[in-house]
Amino acid sequence: MPSRNKRPIRIAGCSGAVTDRRAAMAQLAENHPNDPIDAIIGDWMSEFNMTTRAAMKSTNGGDAYEPTFIEAIAPALENIAKHRIKVAVNAGASDTKLLHQVVTGMVEKKSLDLKVAYISGDEVLPAIEKAQRSGQSKFENICTGELLDDWKFEPLSAQAYLGGLGIAAAFAKGADIVVCGRVSDASPVIGAAYWWHGWQRHQLNELANAFVAGHLIECSNYVTGGNFTGFKTLQTKGWVDIGYPIAEISNNGQVFITKSKNTGGEVSVHTCTSQLLYEIQGPWYYNSDVTAILDEMWFRQMGPDRVALHGVKGALPPSTTKVGLTAKGGYQAEVHFFPCGLDIPEKARMLEAQVRHLLKPHIHRFSRLEFTLNGSAAENPSNQNAATVDLRIFAQAPEENDLLPEKFLRPIIDPIMQSYPGATFHLDLRSGFPKPIFEYYVTLLPQADVEHRVHLWDGNSFVIPPPPESKTWSAQQPSQAMTTNARSDFGPTTRGPLGWIVHARSGDKGSNANVGFWVRTREEWDWLRSILSVETIKRLLTDEYKGKKIDRFELPNMFAVHFLLHDHLDRGVSCTSSYDYLGKNVAEYLRSKHVDLPNKFLNRGKL
Known part of the structure; x- marks a missing residue:
């Protein structure tokens, strides 16, 4: 199919987490006349809120989508409609359908000409349970090697990482805003570029470059100077208001990374390298739509705040997709003391002995109990804070009752009068009360077992089939314990x-x-x-x-x-x-x- 657009698509990344600055989407949309963009994407999902939102949905504990997305899009809607900017986000978390209803209501209330679609299919717990019962798969944990049958927790939810072609199809049908649950972080960029250029599934090099571009901008400021080890150079470039990234993707897959005009931070070979290395886990980089081969990739500085991506190669996508399972993991609590000055290890040993003695009637119910010294006291310190460290007492237990204050908090603070010199605990004791935690298990599911579905504003829906061609990749990525032809002649x-x-x-x-x-x-x-x-x-x-x-x-x-x-x-x-x-x-x-x-x-x- 020929390209719909000869010029590159310009895609802005407005959010990398639920804690990102909510004003970014509105600013990007408002600045469109001076700094045009064709699409805005945002990442609101993480392994933390995959667990917490899934638990909320399973217990009817409140709306299970990400509410910070509403804060971000509400002030942006008028300019999104005015400038015909496409939007694709994964803020649906564990209730994408409800988020779709909320956003549709916001659009209707403002009488805006915007069509809202949503993507389903990421919730796959029934498919996991069916395959487990039939013995079709043992669902090995790709991090630990554990088998799902041996996992001691009962899954509440399972979410698969979907690709970007559902987003592309929704845009092709006329959608202006597409809300998703657990699509992969880069999938909104893949979807927008695929739709814009009219690509086909066999165009693996183009897809692979869009995939890498997606991971470069989906963490927002991480590619424009945030979390960058060269951060000291950013002070003169403006580090109080670091700008948001823009990916320019051509029909042939060529990618340039830049940022919104007149903002702080920078886009450089080093900031791009930082973000890329943070995302990958080996030279084979997987998405449901394509595998990117990274061993020859590189960046080139093309000018101020403009970097070109080179050397990415496309290969067939894997036959499976990653799935994250959530389960109730029990409860945890912690208390902090602040030993100061001399003999800190000995002070910590004294308190630990006293606390363990008082916890003795309850300690057998804990699944974890840790005493850790964090930080170190300065030698000959110039102020008291510099001589103070944090002594953390941390516990987890299967049941809330196991960590009630009389069984954890009180036995820890009760020895204060008999303990080490200067013994002082943090007066905010809320962390000493039990709070729920959730276990997370990562495995793989055949893409053929996922029903990736697009839901349009008029009630119609359709399925996105799995890739017609895929590859079973080795579980072990290429690894080299040490370099070949190592050198040692580097001088003094x-x-x-x-x-x-x-x-x-x-x-x-x-x-x-x-x-x-x-x-x-x-x-x-x-x-x-x-x-x-x-x-x-x-x-x-x-x-x-x-x-x-x-x-x-x-x-x-x-x-x-x-x-x-x-x-x-x-x-x-x-x-x-x-x-x-x-x-x-x-x-x-x-x-x-x-x-x-x-x-x-x-x-x-x-x-």
């Missing part, structure tokens, strides 16, 4: 933090943590790939190494080395005991570790 060195010359970025994918490292020049990359082996990462992790498998692969055109730390994050965001519940500080921890740094690289300046 200075001992110091890796992050003086190395950028990094990390994040969560279920209980897995992915972390990528990159540098400025090819010579620096020769050094980086020579020192960063799997064994080096284990050594740098030190006490944080969990004994699990680590995958490694190189991206030579991006001067990057990527690692996947399997099952590193204690079950994922919805029930983790870690402070770093999104895995974003794995990279920052590793950048702080000391290695031998070549002086000639340091002479170029520290990051």
Whole structure:
């Protein structure tokens, strides 16, 4: 089919999380005359709200879509209609049909000429249960290797990650706004580009480039300077109001990344590299519509705040799609003390002994009990806060009754008068009361078992069939424990933090943590790939190494080395005991570790 449009489509990313700034959609739509866009996409889904919203729906605990989306779209609707901007978002969470009704009502109340469609099919618990009963699949957890039959929790919900062709079909039928549940984060961009250019499913290279573009802009400010290890350079470019990204995608799949005009932050090779490395888990990058092969990809700076994407190759999509299952996981509570000054480890040992003694009648009911010191006191501190650390007492239990105040909170604060010098707990004790947690299980389901359906504003609906061709990919991504032809001739060195010359970025994918490292020049990359082996990462992790498998692969055109730390994050965001519940500080921890740094690289300046 020939392209409907000769010019590239310009797609703006307005949200990367439920906590993103709600004014972005309205600003992008209002600025259309000065900075035209054809579509706005937004990501409101995460593994955290997949669990919490599913639980709300199963218990009739309130509206199970994402209400912050309503805050974002309400002030934007008039300009969306005026400028004929398409919108595709995944804010439906666990009740996309209800969100569709709400948005339709808002449009009608304002008497706007906007057609609203929605996508269903992501809720697949019946398909999972049917296949499990028949023995069709054992539903192995792709993070931990556990089998679903052995999972000790009862699923409340299962959501499949849908592709973007339902969105494309809705636009083709005349939809202006398409609300979705658990489509993949990049699917709204794939759908918008597929519709705009009239692509076909066999155009894998075009789809793969749109897929990568989607992941570059779906986290909003992450590609324009947010969460970027070069953040210190952004102060002069404006870091109080970092702008939102725009992807320009041509008919042949060529992608350029830029940002909204006259806003802070930057779009550079480094900010794009940061966002890309955070999303991937290997050189094979999967979506329901296409697999992107990334081993030869790279970015090129084309001008201020304008970066071109190169080297992405398209391959057949997998025959399966990722599914996230939600279950009630029990309850958790925590209390914080603040030891200060000298002898902090000994102070913590004293309090722990006292607390464990008082918890003895109840401790057997806990599924987890942890005492952790977080932070360190400065030597010869200049103020009291610098000498203070956080002692966290954290517990989880199967039943709410197991963590009632008389069984957890009171035994922890009761020894205050007999404890270490300066013993003080946080007076906000709300965290010491039990709150529900939810377990999350990641597995695969054949795409043929998913009914991907488009629902139009007039009540009509139709199914998007699974890909006509697909591939069964190996569960093990290509991995290389250490580089070939490692070099050691980099001259004199200075001992110091890796992050003086190395950028990094990390994040969560279920209980897995992915972390990528990159540098400025090819010579620096020769050094980086020579020192960063799997064994080096284990050594740098030190006490944080969990004994699990680590995958490694190189991206030579991006001067990057990527690692996947399997099952590193204690079950994922919805029930983790870690402070770093999104895995974003794995990279920052590793950048702080000391290695031998070549002086000639340091002479170029520290990051």
